[in-house]
Amino acid sequence: MTLLSLDRLSKTFPTREGGSVKAVTEVSLDIAEGEVLGLVGESGCGKSTLGRTLLRLIEPSSGRILFGGRDLAAASPREMRAVRRDLQVVFQDPFGALNPRHSVGHVIAEPLIVQGIGTRASRRARVAELCALVGLPETAPSRYPHEFSGGQRQRIAIARALALDPKMIVMDEAVSALDVSIQSQILNLISDLRARLGLAILFISHDLSVIRHVSDRIAVMYLGRVVEIGPAQEVMERPLHPYTQALISAIPQVGARQADRIRLEGEVPDPAHPPAGCAFHTRCPRAMEVCRGAVPPLGRPADTGRAGQVACYLHPVAS
Amino acid sequence: MSDPLLSIEDLQISAGGKAVVEEVNLSIAPGEMVGLVGESGCGKSVTALSVLRLLAEPQIGVTGGRLIYDGTDLRTLPEKRMEAIRGDEIAMIFQEPMTSLNPVFTIGAQMAESLRLHRRLSARAARDEAGALLARVGIPAPQAALDRYPHEMSGGQRQRAMIAIALACGPRLLVADEPTTALDVTVQAQILDLLDGLRRETGMAVLLITHDLGVVSQYCDRVAVMYGGRIVEEAAAETLFAAPRHRYTEALLATIPAANAPGAKLPAIPGLVPPPGQRPPGCAFAPRCRHVIERCRTEMPPLDGDAHKARCWNPA
Numbered sequence: 149m150t151l152l153s154l155d156r157l158s159k160t161f162p163t164r165e166g167g168s169v170k171a172v173t174e175v176s177l178d179i180a181e182g183e184v185l186g187l188v189g190e191s192g193c194g195k196s197t198l199g200r201t202l203l204r205l206i207e208p209s210s211g212r213i214l215f216g217g218r219d220l221a222a223a224s225p226r227e228m229r230a231v232r233r234d235l236q237v238v239f240q241d242p243f244g245a246l247n248p249r250h251s252v253g254h255v256i257a258e259p260l261i262v263q264g265i266g267t268r269a270s271r272r273a274r275v276a277e278l279c280a281l282v283g284l285p286e287t288a289p290s291r292y293p294h295e296f297s298g299g300q301r302q303r304i305a306i307a308r309a310l311a312l313d314p315k316m317i318v319m320d321e322a323v324s325a326l327d328v329s330i331q332s333q334i335l336n337l338i339s340d341l342r343a344r345l346g347l348a349i350l351f352i353s354h355d356l357s358v359i360r361h362v363s364d365r366i367a368v369m370y371l372g373r374v375v376e377i378g379p380a381q382e383v384m385e386r387p388l389h390p391y392t393q394a395l396i397s398a399i400p401q402v403g404a405r406q407a408d409r410i411r412l413e414g415e416v417p418d419p420a421h422p423p424a425g426c427a428f429h430t431r432c433p434r435a436m437e438v439c440r441g442a443v444p445p446l447g448r449p450a451d452t453g454r455a456g457q458v459a460c461y462l463h464p465v466a467s
Numbered sequence: 468m469s470d471p472l473l474s475i476e477d478l479q480i481s482a483g484g485k486a487v488v489e490e491v492n493l494s495i496a497p498g499e500m501v502g503l504v505g506e507s508g509c510g511k512s513v514t515a516l517s518v519l520r521l522l523a524e525p526q527i528g529v530t531g532g533r534l535i536y537d538g539t540d541l542r543t544l545p546e547k548r549m550e551a552i553r554g555d556e557i558a559m560i561f562q563e564p565m566t567s568l569n570p571v572f573t574i575g576a577q578m579a580e581s582l583r584l585h586r587r588l589s590a591r592a593a594r595d596e597a598g599a600l601l602a603r604v605g606i607p608a609p610q611a612a613l614d615r616y617p618h619e620m621s622g623g624q625r626q627r628a629m630i631a632i633a634l635a636c637g638p639r640l641l642v643a644d645e646p647t648t649a650l651d652v653t654v655q656a657q658i659l660d661l662l663d664g665l666r667r668e669t670g671m672a673v674l675l676i677t678h679d680l681g682v683v684s685q686y687c688d689r690v691a692v693m694y695g696g697r698i699v700e701e702a703a704a705e706t707l708f709a710a711p712r713h714r715y716t717e718a719l720l721a722t723i724p725a726a727n728a729p730g731a732k733l734p735a736i737p738g739l740v741p742p743p744g745q746r747p748p749g750c751a752f753a754p755r756c757r758h759v760i761e762r763c764r765t766e767m768p769p770l771d772g773d774a775h776k777a778r779c780w781n782p783a
Contacts, residue, residue, distance in 0.1 A: 190651035191622075236618060297739055325676065327506035327740070330734035332722040339730065354651065361724035361733075374477045400659075400681035401707050401725060411660070412653045414607075415623045 151348050152179040152202070157211035157221075158355055159194075159201045167311065167422045171197040173372040174211070174445075181315065182346040186363030186380065188356055188395070190416050194372040195352050202350075203237055204228055212359055216315070233263060235307035238302070241319035245305050246293040252304055254291025259311045278307040281344075282337060299330035310341070316348040323358060329360070338362060355406045356399055358386050365456075368392045371419055371427035378456015388449065388458040391428045426460070435459060469496050472537060472640055472672050473518065479531030480513050480522065485744040487527065488514055488696045492770070498670040499638065501681035502704065505693035506719075508740050514693070515642050515676045519559055520549050532559060536640070555585050558633035560626075562645035567629060567649065568617040574601070574628045578635055583634045583705030600631040623654035630661065637669070644676040659686050680723065684708045692716050695741060695751025702775040712777035715752040750780065758783075 161272050170196045179185045185449040189195045200206040202213050204220055213220040220231060236259075239245045245256050256278055257271045266274065273288075280287050293301055302322065309317050319338075323331045339362065341347060344370040353359050359366055360380060367377040368389065376389040387393045397410040411433045417423055424429050429439040440460045447465030457465075471494035480488035485555045488510040495501045506578045516522050517529050519539060534541040537556065541549065554560075561567050569577055576596035582588050588596060594613065601609035604627040617625055626646065633641060643662065647655035663686055666673050675687060683690050684704055691701040692713065700713040711717040720726060721734045738755040747753055753763040762768075770778045 165585070180508055190653065196633070291550050299739070327724060328719060329484040329506060329736040330714065330739070332724070333737075334734040335724065336735055339732070356652075357723070394653060398656045400656075400679065400685040402680050402684045402720060402723065405685060411656060413657075414649070415621050415654055456675075 149181050150178045151183075151216065152180045152350075153212075153214040153255070154178075154198075154202060155212040155214065157198070157201060157204060157213060158209045158216050159197050160209045163420055168424070170372050171269050171419060172201060175369075175372075175374055177367055179316065179348050179350060182338050182342070182348055183348045184342065184351055184363050184367065185351060186359035186366040187352045187369065188354065188359045188366060189369035190249060190354060192371070192416050192419055193369040194419075195369050196320055198369070199320050199352050199456060201236070203318055206437070207267065208238070216254060224268065230261070232259070233312045233319075234315040235318070236312065236314040236316070237318045237320065238305050238309050238322045246301060248293055250292075251289060251290055252282060252284075252296070255293065255304060256289070256307045256311060259308060265311065265312070269417060274311065275307075275314075278310055280306045281341070283333075299326055299333055302326065302334055303430075306334075306337065306341070310345070313345075314347070316350070318350045318352070320352045322351070322355070324353060324355060335361060355386075356396060368395065373427065373443070373459065375428065376456065376458045378454065378458075381462065382454060382456050388452075388454075388456075389428075389460050390432050390434050390462070392432075394431075434462060471495060471535075472497050474535040475514070475532070475673075476519070476535060477532035478514065478517065478529065478534070478595060480510070480517055480527065482527035482743070486516075486530075486696060487743045490770070491532070491693075491698055492689050493698065493701070495640065495672045495674055497672050498666055499689065500666055500673040500675060500687045502687035502690040503676045503693060504678065504680060504690055506678060506740055509693040510696040511530065511676045511693050513673060515559070515644050516587070518640075518642055518674070519553055519557055521559070523541065529575060549586075554581060554638070555636045556638055557640045557642065558636070558638035559642040559644065561596055561628050561648050562648045568625060568632075570617055573614050573616055574698055574750060575618070578613075578628075578632050579768050581632060581635045597631075597635070601628065604628075604631045604688065606623050606631070606636070623650055623658070624696040625652060626654075627661070631660070635711060638671060640672045640674065641666075642674045642676070645678070646675075647682070648677070648679070655682075664684075680708075681725075692719075695746050697751065697778060698770060699774075699778045700776065701751070701770070706775055710783070712772075712782040713752075713779045714756050714758045714777060714783065716777075717783050718756070750778070 151161050152176055154177050156174040156176055158174055160171045161171055163169055180290055187195045195218035200209045205365050208221045253275050257273045260271050284303050323334050351362050363380045366380050366383040367374050370391050376392045394410045394412045425441050426439045428442050429435040444459045444461050445465055448457050448461040450466035473753050474494040475491055478491040480733045505511045575597050582593040582596055595663045598609045598613055600749050606612045624634055647658050687704045690704045690707050691698045694715050700716045727733055736755050749765050750768055753759050758781050760781045768778045768780045770776045773778040
């Protein structure tokens with residue numbers, strides 16, 4: 149069953165020069181209960197803004213955020229506080245996200261305190277339970293965040309996000325700052341928690357191999373728009389959008405030299421001045437005249453038996 | 468292989484009386500790209516900095532060994548000579564170009580300074596040469612780029628500009644410390660291709676410091692893996708990635724998501740990297756190693772082997 153449904157969600161920021169930047173443009177996507185959707189793209193593509201907007205940490209400019217049947221874009225602060233029980237977040241930087249002056253026990257219990265849940269004793273018991281769940285030592289609650297390594301701090305952040313037993317967590321580059329050997333510990337923890345708690349996760353990352361590992365479905369963003377979305381295997385093994393193809397091809401793999409990697413020229417254009425038409429046409433090796441005209445619609449291509457959707461004139465959408 | 472351009476011999480680096488890097492031996496030949504790979508705190512970056520004598524002394528400094536560059540031990544040179552070698556002969560680029568580019572001067576002014584100083588060019592000739600260098604590293608409209616300030620460029624352009632500055636004096640050795648870690652993956656590929664092309668074209672040697680095993684595998688001729696301040700394995704890149712001998716390298720390669728089926732439990736390495744001063748007496752990896760034998764805990768294994776070296780009592 150659908151848990152979260154974004155309906156043409158947009159976020160525009162004003163610029164100092166009096167213009168505007170469309171960070172997120174008309175993104176529509178669904179996340180089912182217990183599903184992990186990987187959201188991938190390069191810096192400035194709008195993936196983090198999208199995550200923050202759906203959490204209402206940033207106010208949306210337009211569109212709807214349907215979560216459990218309620219439109220969060222129109223929710224009052226009071227309603228939002230209730231929603232936070234079910235919708236939590238874990239950020240990249242465990243240093244910045246944890247108050248250094250509070251004990252780990254307090255940090256983890258904070259959502260319970262804010263929501264006025266339980267007694268001191270019951271909260272202490274819940275914290276102990278959460279520490280066990282995420283693999284923190286029993287002594288953790290009485291210690292302080294700086295006493296922990298980066299990986300352990302990310303466990304603390306995850307324990308806090310789980311305190312209210314949410315239905316969904318937004319994880320924004322949650323493993324990106326970690327060393328490889330620690331990253332795999334946290335990735336294993338995430339899949340464990342998912343299996344045990346039936347969590348839905350919006351997993352935002354620039355790292356496609358991590359995304360591939362954790363996601364049921366993958367959405368690829370470029371300059372504020374979703375350009376391809378579909379089942380993880382389909383997107384990774386048979387990508388249709390030339391941008392998705394280039395992104396996958398650019399990952400340096402361990403093993404034999406990849407001789408025929410697709411090379412993109414240039415960089416992601418300035419989001420304040422996006423190219424007309426398909427925003428990728430300036431770097432696309434297969435750009436055509438039509439790509440410079442109107443923005444290609446995101447939809448299921450007519451000519452293939454695919455489950456996913458793509459926004460590219462090379463693959464016209466079924467009418 | 469030709470004679471090495473740089474030979475690091477028995478390098479020891481200490482901070483606060485504790486050894487941070489020990490027994491590091493590594494050489495680089497002209498035109499070679501050597502990867503120095505490892506996780507945070509393994510000692511790879513301080514090893515790189517020590518080659519240019521850029522360690523923040525007296526907090527941290529070289530306490531033993533030799534750094535033989537072109538027949539001379541860099542450790543014995545007076546600072547004046549070393550200054551000439553830095554830039555002229557050995558150049559370095561870093562992860563974040565913003566920290567090494569001066570924000571108040573244009574890219575052109577910063578390049579011209581180095582060209583006039585080291586190559587004694589006139590102002591006019593220096594500007595022409597700077598423009599040519601920017602063109603060479605793939606900056607579009609290089610003449611206009613000369614008049615831009617670092618903050619007016621994207622991350623990828625700044626990294627190119629920094630490479631252009633590093634190349635200004637035609638160094639014979641480039642030390643690149645995580646040069647693409649802050650960049651997007653499509654731009655990373657462009658920058659690494661650029662470095663790869665330059666070393667093939669000019670015979671410049673490159674010491675590439677990175678945590679990214681994929682980058683090393685795709686671009687380096689040889690690779691040295693560091694753990695706990697020591698090189699634990701060294702071999703031709705192809706050999707090392709196809710058949711790692713050290714148990715740490717083996718475990719690291721097995722744990723990356725790309726080496727596993729999607730969604731499968733990753734063979735994680737338990738525990739943490741031991742900080743300097745808390746390293747065990749034997750192999751630093753022993754407490755985390757699933758193939759540990761008694762000897763590993765008490766006795767430091769030697770770096771054994773000819774073409775494929777490993778510091779392991781119970782290798783794969």
